[in-house]
Amino acid sequence: MNLEATPTGSASLTVRDLRAGYGDVRVLWDVSLEIEPGEVVALVGSNGAGKSTLLGALSGIVSVESGSILFGDVELAGAATDRIVHAGVVQVPQGRRLFGGLSVRENLLMGAYLRTDREVHADLERCLALLPRLRERYEFPAGRLSGGEQQQVAIARALMARPKLLLIDEMSLGLAPVLVDQLLGILAQIHAQGVTILMVEQDVQTALEFAGRAYVLETGRIVKSGPAAELLDDPSIKRAYLGI
Amino acid sequence: MAGGILAVAALGFSLVWGILNIINLAHGTFIMLGAYITWQLFTSFHLDPFLSVPIAFAIMYGFGYVLQRGLINQVVRAPILATFLLTFGLSLLLVNLALIVWTGDTRAVSPAYSGANFTVAGVTVPWTKLATLGAALLITALMHVWLVRSKLGRAIRAMAMDVGAAQLAGVRVAHVYAVTFGLGAGLAGAAGALLSLSYSLNPSMGEPFLIKSFVVCVLGGLGSVQGALVGGLVYGIVESFASQLDVTVLGQHLSGSGLQDVIALVVLLVVLVARPTGIMGRAAA
Numbered sequence: 001m002n003l004e005a006t007p008t009g010s011a012s013l014t015v016r017d018l019r020a021g022y023g024d025v026r027v028l029w030d031v032s033l034e035i036e037p038g039e040v041v042a043l044v045g046s047n048g049a050g051k052s053t054l055l056g057a058l059s060g061i062v063s064v065e066s067g068s069i070l071f072g073d074v075e076l077a078g079a080a081t082d083r084i085v086h087a088g089v090v091q092v093p094q095g096r097r098l099f100g101g102l103s104v105r106e107n108l109l110m111g112a113y114l115r116t117d118r119e120v121h122a123d124l125e126r127c128l129a130l131l132p133r134l135r136e137r138y139e140f141p142a143g144r145l146s147g148g149e150q151q152q153v154a155i156a157r158a159l160m161a162r163p164k165l166l167l168i169d170e171m172s173l174g175l176a177p178v179l180v181d182q183l184l185g186i187l188a189q190i191h192a193q194g195v196t197i198l199m200v201e202q203d204v205q206t207a208l209e210f211a212g213r214a215y216v217l218e219t220g221r222i223v224k225s226g227p228a229a230e231l232l233d234d235p236s237i238k239r240a241y242l243g244i
Numbered sequence: 245m246a247g248g249i250l251a252v253a254a255l256g257f258s259l260v261w262g263i264l265n266i267i268n269l270a271h272g273t274f275i276m277l278g279a280y281i282t283w284q285l286f287t288s289f290h291l292d293p294f295l296s297v298p299i300a301f302a303i304m305y306g307f308g309y310v311l312q313r314g315l316i317n318q319v320v321r322a323p324i325l326a327t328f329l330l331t332f333g334l335s336l337l338l339v340n341l342a343l344i345v346w347t348g349d350t351r352a353v354s355p356a357y358s359g360a361n362f363t364v365a366g367v368t369v370p371w372t373k374l375a376t377l378g379a380a381l382l383i384t385a386l387m388h389v390w391l392v393r394s395k396l397g398r399a400i401r402a403m404a405m406d407v408g409a410a411q412l413a414g415v416r417v418a419h420v421y422a423v424t425f426g427l428g429a430g431l432a433g434a435a436g437a438l439l440s441l442s443y444s445l446n447p448s449m450g451e452p453f454l455i456k457s458f459v460v461c462v463l464g465g466l467g468s469v470q471g472a473l474v475g476g477l478v479y480g481i482v483e484s485f486a487s488q489l490d491v492t493v494l495g496q497h498l499s500g501s502g503l504q505d506v507i508a509l510v511v512l513l514v515v516l517v518a519r520p521t522g523i524m525g526r527a528a529a
Contacts, residue, residue: 059412085414097409099402110402113395114414161414 011072011088011164012036013058013198018067018077020057026065027053029220035165040187040197042211042228044204044241050220051200052094055167058198059091060084071165086114088164094173094200096154100143104134107142107153111160120160127156130189148179155186166190168199172206184210204241208232247480248380249438253453254460255387255472256431262466263404263424264312264320266327270335271457272450274429277338278304278436279353279445280346286353286440293353293441297379300433308429312422320421335450342447351445358441372441381473383434387427388469400424459512465522474523482511 013035021027027050035041045051056062058069060081069076074087090111099107108127112120128135131152137145142153151171158166168187172180180203187210191197201207208214208228216224216237224231231237257271268274281303282296291299315334319326361370391397399420403410411417435453443449456479464475486507515523 061408061411080416081411082414082416085412091412093409093412097406097412099405099409101405102398102402106398106402109395110398110410110413110415113399157413 011074013089013165013196014068014070015058016068016070018054018057018069019065020053020062020067021065022053022062027062027220028057030067031217031220031222033215033222033225035196035198037164037196038191038194039213040191040199040211042207042214043198043200043217044202044207044214045217046241047202048219049217051217052169053220054217055091055169055198055200058084058089058167082114085161088162089167090158090161090163090165091167092154092158092169092171094169096147096150098142098150098153098157101141103139104137104142104145104153105139107157108134108160111157114161123160123162127159130159130186131156147175148182151175151179151183152186155183155190159190163195165196165198168197170200170202172201172203180206204237205232246442246483247477248377248384249435249476250453250456250460250480251473251476252380252383252431252438253435254457254464254476255384255469256428256435257454257457258461258464258466258468258472259400259424259431260428261461262468263400264316264421266316266320266331266425267324267458268425268428269328269331269454270338271428271432272452272454273335273338273342274304274308274432274450275436275439275453276342276445276447276450277307278433279440279443279449280342280351280436280447281433282437282440283346283351283353283445286355293355293437294375294379296440297383297434297437300437301430304433304436305426305430307426309422309426311429312425313418316425317418317421339447339450346445346447348446353440353445355441376438376441379438380435383431384469384473387431391469396420396423456508459508461522463512463515463522465524468524471522471524478511478523479508483508 015031015033018028018031019026031054043051043054053062057064058076060076060079064077067077071087071089076084076087076089099110102110105124108124109120112123128138133149134152134156137149142150145153155168171183175183184206187197199207199211208231211228214225214228214231215222216231224234224237253271253275257268260266260268260271278300281300282293285291285296285299286293316330319330358372361368363369391401399410399415400423402413403415403417403420407417439453460472460475460479463479464471464473483504486504
């Protein structure tokens with residue numbers, strides 16, 4: 001989460017012909033995408049397009065049928081989740097998925113579960129400096145926090161793993177626009193510190209305004225990709241997702 | 245005194261139930277194995293039963309870990325009937341193996357100091373019972389501190405809340421499940437070691453303790469150390485008071501020892517009606 005610890009240019013993500021799904025049900029069909037270090041990339045699409053499944057496959061919780069997921073020179077397709085987290089690909093799951101009975105502090109420490117270095121404590125302080133609201137709620141059970149605060153904890157928990165690539169699933173879901181803006185401000189700071197971001201969003205407008213580049217996923221296939229600003233002006237995108 | 249041992253046994257049962265969602269019908273058998281390990285060490289090497297407590301814990305922990313990794317892991321997400329069948333079958337197998345190894349004869353662990361006692365305010369207190377209670381409370385406290393303070397303890401508690409999120413944090417779920425089951429078996433082993441000082445041993449001695457662990461768990465509230473401790477102590481106290489009773493109901497003379505289970509279960513019913521989540525339990529979050 002700090003620039004010194006994660007030199008830019010260290011790892012790009014290359015997904016090739018990825019097929020994945022649940023049991024016999026294939027959700028993703030030959031998905032290919034590429035993310036350069038330091039980018040902010042949005043993955044947009046309607047409900048059920050397979051966005052979360054793609055993140056799940058990247059995190060090793062959805063089984064990969066075929067294809068490859070290369071992160072730097074590490075093959076992540078079919079790897080166990082702890083290895084993927086260790087490699088620096090960390091997910092902020094949809095619906096926040098906090099440990100409701102654990103305190104904010106303990107939730108953050110769970111994020112650092114795989115780390116054995118001595119800087120965990122210093123990173124806790126950095127998270128609190130980035131998200132001062134959490135300092136006030138530090139010893140509260142995470143389940144008692146408001147939705148916006150919970151999303152902050154979820155992001156901070158992921159940061160505690162020292163991600164190189166942060167996968168964020170539906171961050172804006174169920175939050176008021178003012179809170180979403182606040183969170184985007186926080187993401188911008190995290191990005192400025194050298195973390196690559198892949199965000200999945202149903203709120204296409206917000207995602208395309210924030211990201212540098214985007215992929216559009218429809219029924220398990222990438223149907224469009226390009227600079228986010230161009231997609232924002234694309235007539236078919238406007239019609240399908242922006243209601244204009 | 246029995247309440248302390250019950251708290252240790254129930255804590256192990258509660259961990260496995262609360263975190264793996266497995267009602268381990270072999271838990272009583274694990275307690276029996278802990279008692280026999282103690283007896284064997286006492287008989288073969290004259291090892292003090294209290295020193296056997298950590299050994300029984302360690303042996304049963306290893307046994308539980310391997311068992312979970314190899315066998316129980318197959319049914320972690322299976323319907324409850326499958327877990328019942330598997331653990332009940334396992335229990336039958338282990339009891340019969342114990343019959344072969346140690347025969348059905350009743351055994352006892354009686355170190356030289358087992359009769360020693362002291363008197364306070366007219367009440368005679370045997371030293372072994374007091375030490376047993378002390379050891380049980382110590383084990384419960386250690387377990388509590390470990391669950392709250394250690395990284396693995398935190399992961400176990402986190403997994404009880406959200407397995408998927410724990411996995412995303414990098415927790416190796418199969419390993420932590422096995423550690424949890426190992427701890428459950430280890431605590432059963434420790435409880436068995438403590439029991440061996442006050443109860444006679446036979447291969448089917450575990451059954452009543454399985455039922456009691458179940459009751460204590462529900463009484464105290466599932467999945468919490470405090471719940472198991474409070475539940476265990478309450479059950480132990482109720483049981484020992486009940487055993488002092490001597491009543492005649494409908495012309496039937498009932499002595500305390502026949503009544504103690506009845507009264508303990510009535511207390512359970514009352515608690516469940518008044519506080520369905522148990523004494524220390526919280527409403528489902």
